[in-house]
Amino acid sequence: MPSMIPRSKFCATPALVLLLHSSIGSPAENVRYNPVSREVVEARLGKYAGNNQQREATLKRMFVEAGCGGQHISEQPVKGSKLPNVICFLPGSFDKVIIVGAHFDRVSEGDGVVDNWSGASLLPSCTKR
Numbered sequence: 001m002p003s004m005i006p007r008s009k010f011c012a013t014p015a016l017v018l019l020l021h022s023s024i025g026s027p028a029e030n031v032r033y034n035p036v037s038r039e040v041v042e043a044r045l046g047k048y049a050g051n052n053q054q055r056e057a058t059l060k061r062m063f064v065e066a067g068c069g070g071q072h073i074s075e076q077p078v079k080g081s082k083l084p085n086v087i088c089f090l091p092g093s094f095d096k097v098i099i100v101g102a103h104f105d106r107v108s109e110g111d112g113v114v115d116n117w118s119g120a121s122l123l124p125s126c127t128k129r
Contacts, residue, residue, distance in 0.1 A: 036125040044121040052105045066124035
């Protein structure tokens with residue numbers, strides 16, 4: 001499934017990607033979701049510490065804890081980066097694909113919480129059905 005991820009020759013930033021095969025019909029009223037508690041969101045956001053390899057491992061654990069493990073989680077090498085894209089693929093009942101992504105790396109000048117740990121740490125919340 002990693003071949004479905006768009007690639008850019010200009011971006012060597014590892015990303016966390018959630019691929020959802022659409023499990024909804026056309027009407028918006030068919031969208032189903034289960035809110036994640038504020039405590040869970042804050043706990044995930046608070047796990048930003050560490051270098052980029054530690055962040056990758058933390059995000060993988062969060063995905064597995066949220067229900068995306070085994071055959072649904074994979075890695076995709078990124079040209080020019082030591083870290084891969086982390087991909088969670090959740091099958092659905094239609095042939096449409098929804099791609100949601102965020103980068104998880106940080107630079108040494110800061111903690112990278114807003115850019116973009118906040119986005120990456122929220123992606124496991126999308127795995128609950």
